[in-house]
Amino acid sequence: MSDFSCKCREYLKLTGETVYQLAASSGLDRTSLQRMITGKRLPGTDFVRQFCDSIRINPSQRQELMELYKIEKIGKEVYYNRKYIEELLRVISSQQAFLPSAFHRLPGLPFYRGEFSLDVEKKVLSLFEDILHSGSNECICTNIPADCRLLAQTFAHLYPQYGKLPPVIQILPLHPNPKASPDYNRNLETFLCTILPILSGFFNYRPYYYYTQSGHEDRSYELYPFFFITEKQVLLLSSDMTTFIFTENPEVIRAYTQEFQRILKNSRCFFQQSDSPDQILDIFSSIFQAEATTNFALESHPCLALMSYGPEFIHALFENRDIDLSSPVYSQLAAVLKQPQFTFTANEVSCNYFTVSGIRKFAETGLFDGPYSYHQTPLPQDIRKKAIQHLLDTDMGYGKCKILKHTLLPETGIHLEVLSDYSVFLCFLSEKGTFICIYLKETSIGQALDDYLCSLSEEDAIYTKKEARQILLELLERL
Numbered sequence: 001m002s003d004f005s006c007k008c009r010e011y012l013k014l015t016g017e018t019v020y021q022l023a024a025s026s027g028l029d030r031t032s033l034q035r036m037i038t039g040k041r042l043p044g045t046d047f048v049r050q051f052c053d054s055i056r057i058n059p060s061q062r063q064e065l066m067e068l069y070k071i072e073k074i075g076k077e078v079y080y081n082r083k084y085i086e087e088l089l090r091v092i093s094s095q096q097a098f099l100p101s102a103f104h105r106l107p108g109l110p111f112y113r114g115e116f117s118l119d120v121e122k123k124v125l126s127l128f129e130d131i132l133h134s135g136s137n138e139c140i141c142t143n144i145p146a147d148c149r150l151l152a153q154t155f156a157h158l159y160p161q162y163g164k165l166p167p168v169i170q171i172l173p174l175h176p177n178p179k180a181s182p183d184y185n186r187n188l189e190t191f192l193c194t195i196l197p198i199l200s201g202f203f204n205y206r207p208y209y210y211y212t213q214s215g216h217e218d219r220s221y222e223l224y225p226f227f228f229i230t231e232k233q234v235l236l237l238s239s240d241m242t243t244f245i246f247t248e249n250p251e252v253i254r255a256y257t258q259e260f261q262r263i264l265k266n267s268r269c270f271f272q273q274s275d276s277p278d279q280i281l282d283i284f285s286s287i288f289q290a291e292a293t294t295n296f297a298l299e300s301h302p303c304l305a306l307m308s309y310g311p312e313f314i315h316a317l318f319e320n321r322d323i324d325l326s327s328p329v330y331s332q333l334a335a336v337l338k339q340p341q342f343t344f345t346a347n348e349v350s351c352n353y354f355t356v357s358g359i360r361k362f363a364e365t366g367l368f369d370g371p372y373s374y375h376q377t378p379l380p381q382d383i384r385k386k387a388i389q390h391l392l393d394t395d396m397g398y399g400k401c402k403i404l405k406h407t408l409l410p411e412t413g414i415h416l417e418v419l420s421d422y423s424v425f426l427c428f429l430s431e432k433g434t435f436i437c438i439y440l441k442e443t444s445i446g447q448a449l450d451d452y453l454c455s456l457s458e459e460d461a462i463y464t465k466k467e468a469r470q471i472l473l474e475l476l477e478r479l
Contacts, residue, residue: 004068005039026054077184085452088204093412102200103159106152116241131166136468139167139228144194167204176211208267272439280437296453300358300369308396309390422446
């Protein structure tokens with residue numbers, strides 16, 4: 001019997017009613033109810049909701065039961081993958097993620113964990129500070145786990161004081177088939193923990209990945225399995241991170257450096273990352289020129305391609321910029337937006353999620369959030385009206401536009417796309433006007449993100465098409 005059916009049986013017993021009595025009073029099918037509490041058959045979502053309404057439980061108990069139901073329905077691996085992604089989006093949807101103060105927040109985020117001794121913490125800090133004091137560009141090489149709070153805490157301690165961090169290369173294990181691993185969230189968790197320092201502005205941080213069947217628990221049987229290597233020092237940490245071995249012996253350093261380079265050659269850097277607008281647009285343009293298409297997109301406002309009613313709209317986007325339109329960045333962006341691949345048709349298979357606050361901001365002010373907000377002055381009212389009317393005339397962008405309920409993403413500076421080859425494109429704009437872009441090509445991570453975004457249409461995370469149309473009609477009436 002599953003945890004879900006056991007909990008249903010427990011709550012039913014607390015009511016003092018039998019299956020027959022509850023079925024009679026609630027209108028629930030008695031056979032389906034009996035099969036549900038005995039674990040013989042999983043009912044539909046509406047049946048479970050009606051059951052919750054009928055057994056007089058409080059909201060927290062209802063939430064617990066519905067989560068157990070989801071776990072039973074989709075499996076623990078998928079359920080916890082979705083929870084990880086949801087938490088990630090909540091963290092990075094706020095523009096605060098791009099501020100230097102974000103380093104203070106890193107150790108407290110739920111993705112980081114682990115204990116370590118004060119002696120170990122001091123020694124790691126000393127290792128970093130030696131390089132910072134020297135003023136060199138010396139790199140620190142490590143294999144510390146991605147979710148280890150030690151590294152995040154080191155960043156949080158040093159960055160506010162020095163305003164910079166030494167370059168870090170980190171090699172990390174991924175499982176070739178996470179579904180077959182008891183540590184089935186490892187790949188996704190590794191991605192989450194390595195993306196956060198980059199979003200905080202640490203562009204000298206370079207994660208590399210290698211595939212292995214071994215799990216986290218295997219490290220506890222290794223002698224001093226973790227290391228930090230610099231040009232002049234080697235620091236080895238025990239598996240529980242309470243003791244260390246430190247050496248400045250040149251021969252030892254040379255041996256460890258050579259071995260690290262061997263591992264690095266057999267690892268891959270799945271990330272392309274940049275804070276250069278030119279390079280970001282090169283990456284974005286190359287995606288459009290490839291055969292991969294967009295499965296899902298997530299941003300504050302509707303996709304510009306779906307809002308575009310013709311060349312006049314694209315022209316208005318640039319005519320209303322408050323900087324030099326001859327800038328190579330803008331000519332390059334204009335070229336991308338005018339590509340035939342950027343124009344969606346009814347035959348395209350994709351889904352564009354956006355927020356109520358984002359489309360409302362566009363309608364009321366003519367401004368965008370996220371990367372498109374860079375040096376933008378308001379679009380004229382007639383342009384806004386035509387764009388919203390175009391969404392309505394095309395039946396919500398040929399059915400591709402989905403408005404997220406405010407509880408999922410209260411605000412977002414994200415432009416996220418998951419492509420048909422399960423690559424992932426993320427682009428942000430910081431409050432200081434600095435672009436941040438990450439392009440990731442790792443199938444298991446892309447599939448997890450694709451699954452999460454697909455699940456939003458299956459649950460209560462979006463408004464129905466009728467509700468979404470009504471929201472747009474109301475905005476249009478105000479204009």
